[in-house]
Amino acid sequence: MGLEVMDDIRKDYVYDVLRSGKRVDGRGFREYRAISVERDVMKRAEGSALVKIGDTEVLVGVKLAPGEPFSDAPDKGIIMTNAELVPMASPEFEPGPPNENSVELARVVDRGIRSSEAIDLEKLCIEEGEKVWMIFIDIHVLDNDGNLVDAAALGAIASLLNFRIPNERHGLTGEDTLPMRDTPVAVTTVKIGGNILADPNLYEANAATSRLTVISNADGALSGMQKSGNGELKEEEIVEMVKIGIEKAKEIRETFLSNFL
Amino acid sequence: MKEGEKEIELIKKGKRLDGRGFEELRPIKIEVGVLKRADGSCYFEMGDNKVMAAVYGPREMHPRHFQDAKMAVVKYRYNMAPFSVDDRKRPGPDRRSVEISKVSREAFDPVIIKEYYPKTAIDVYVEILQSDAGTRTAGINAASVALADAGIPMKDMVSSVAVGKIGGEVVLDLSGMEDNYGEADMPVAMVARTNTITLLQMDGNFKKEEFERGLKLAMDACHKIYELQRTALIERYSKSVGEGEGEE
Numbered sequence: 001m002g003l004e005v006m007d008d009i010r011k012d013y014v015y016d017v018l019r020s021g022k023r024v025d026g027r028g029f030r031e032y033r034a035i036s037v038e039r040d041v042m043k044r045a046e047g048s049a050l051v052k053i054g055d056t057e058v059l060v061g062v063k064l065a066p067g068e069p070f071s072d073a074p075d076k077g078i079i080m081t082n083a084e085l086v087p088m089a090s091p092e093f094e095p096g097p098p099n100e101n102s103v104e105l106a107r108v109v110d111r112g113i114r115s116s117e118a119i120d121l122e123k124l125c126i127e128e129g130e131k132v133w134m135i136f137i138d139i140h141v142l143d144n145d146g147n148l149v150d151a152a153a154l155g156a157i158a159s160l161l162n163f164r165i166p167n168e169r170h171g172l173t174g175e176d177t178l179p180m181r182d183t184p185v186a187v188t189t190v191k192i193g194g195n196i197l198a199d200p201n202l203y204e205a206n207a208a209t210s211r212l213t214v215i216s217n218a219d220g221a222l223s224g225m226q227k228s229g230n231g232e233l234k235e236e237e238i239v240e241m242v243k244i245g246i247e248k249a250k251e252i253r254e255t256f257l258s259n260f261l
Numbered sequence: 262m263k264e265g266e267k268e269i270e271l272i273k274k275g276k277r278l279d280g281r282g283f284e285e286l287r288p289i290k291i292e293v294g295v296l297k298r299a300d301g302s303c304y305f306e307m308g309d310n311k312v313m314a315a316v317y318g319p320r321e322m323h324p325r326h327f328q329d330a331k332m333a334v335v336k337y338r339y340n341m342a343p344f345s346v347d348d349r350k351r352p353g354p355d356r357r358s359v360e361i362s363k364v365s366r367e368a369f370d371p372v373i374i375k376e377y378y379p380k381t382a383i384d385v386y387v388e389i390l391q392s393d394a395g396t397r398t399a400g401i402n403a404a405s406v407a408l409a410d411a412g413i414p415m416k417d418m419v420s421s422v423a424v425g426k427i428g429g430e431v432v433l434d435l436s437g438m439e440d441n442y443g444e445a446d447m448p449v450a451m452v453a454r455t456n457t458i459t460l461l462q463m464d465g466n467f468k469k470e471e472f473e474r475g476l477k478l479a480m481d482a483c484h485k486i487y488e489l490q491r492t493a494l495i496e497r498y499s500k501s502v503g504e505g506e507g508e509e
Contacts, residue, residue, distance in 0.1 A: 098359075100360070103360055104360050107360050217466075221469075222468070222472055223465070224463060225461060226463075227459075227461035232452060232457035233458045234456070234457055234458070235456065239473060242469065242472060
């Protein structure tokens with residue numbers, strides 16, 4: 001109960017500050033918080049990245065294991081993306097099986113990786129119809145101060161950019177690396193009142209009525225979108241959000257991913 | 262469709278495999294009030310999709326700690342029957358249906374006037390009986406009509422359709438083949454009266470201009486679907502008046 005009252009007060013605060021043309025943390029409407037990407041932070045993982053966007057902190061680990069291919073794609077590797085909203089990351093997160101928020105987070109990140117065809121799945125075939133590499137992308141949220149999607153998506157592609165294929169451990173031979181073919185980047189904007197804000201912090205995320213994540217590839221084409229939240233969006237608002245999404249993705253890619261390619 | 266896979270020609274002589282034009286919907290059939298026990302229901306066909314929606318409530322919310330003192334809680338369950346797809350689907354919720362249920366529920370959030378029924382639950386059940394791409398949009402169309410049939414106060418109905426890209430062309434309302442071998446898929450749900458979008462998802466590959474054209478195409482088609490939903494409801498209720506077909 002007490003928390004709900006605080007939520008309402010915080011929402012009012014976000015609106016009040018917006019009315020004077022500012023954001024609660026003083027940023028411009030399209031400005032991201034400080035981003036940092038640190039790679040290869042976990043040595044047991046075949047690829048990993050720790051991404052911080054402001055106080056939001058997400059650790060992504062990539063693991064590979066040989067497994068049986070799907071019958072409709074006997075010569076293709078398998079991508080499995082999972083997200084855990086562990087209780088340490090927020091007083092609102094509770095232990096237990098994935099809820100709809102963690103499922104949505106994982107599936108939106110997965111959508112960008114898959115649709116962009118960043119991973120050449122055919123190169124992950126070990127023996128057609130019998131054995132392929134399964135790539136597990138595990139998103140571990142450590143601290144939730146809003147905009148988990150962008151942090152998780154950036155962590156996923158950063159981890160994938162230089163993962164190693166553990167051939168030796170599984171008694172196999174072959175290439176130990178697999179270059180990515182694209183670098184999808186997710187950019188989330190929210191609508192609060194009539195304003196569109198990029199990279200919402202937690203206060204803003206809770207005050208927002210609609211959120212739109214736009215994932216775009218290196219050539220600027222869209223590879224995934226997801227609207228979330230209880231609100232409505234006008235056509236021109238969506239068009240604007242997509243425009244911001246493509247522009248910001250380009251900046252983030254150039255700053256944090258281009259030196260890895 | 263990744264390069265190197267067998268190419269399927271989805272467009273021949275300017276027509277789609279099922280003979281439709283690029284901006285043409287599949288045939289739609291709507292029946293209102295098809296279930297006896299539910300407070301509201303709808304059977305909806307969109308091409309080869311066969312979908313049933315039922316609404317229960319407003320009714321007491323269990324467990325009680327999920328009650329909201331200020332408004333009704335809307336629950337939405339999208340479920341595929343095991344026989345609705347080529348390879349039997351394992352019964353019960355999977356990650357895909359959890360996500361679809363979430364975004365579909367949110368698609369109705371702006372229209373349902375929940376404040377009228379504090380502490381209650383409104384349950385929306387959508388069963389996909391036969392699928393052929395666009396099941397979530399067919400489910401939303403069916404749920405809209407079922408909610409209206411149940412007498413749930415709403416600002417308006419929600420109408421939904423997908424657009425996509427096949428053979429480089431932006432087209433309306435993808436069929437199963439087009440979805441499997443096409444280049445992009447974007448489901449949209451809209452409130453017709455206000456022209457506002459309440460559901461938007463996309464995967465595949467859309468250039469910015471293609472996306473903008475697709476969105477317009479979907480919005481126009483939602484208006485057409487909206488008229489069919491309205492007509493079905495009007496027909497149902499103008500028929501039952503004075504025919505002794507009262508509710509129990």
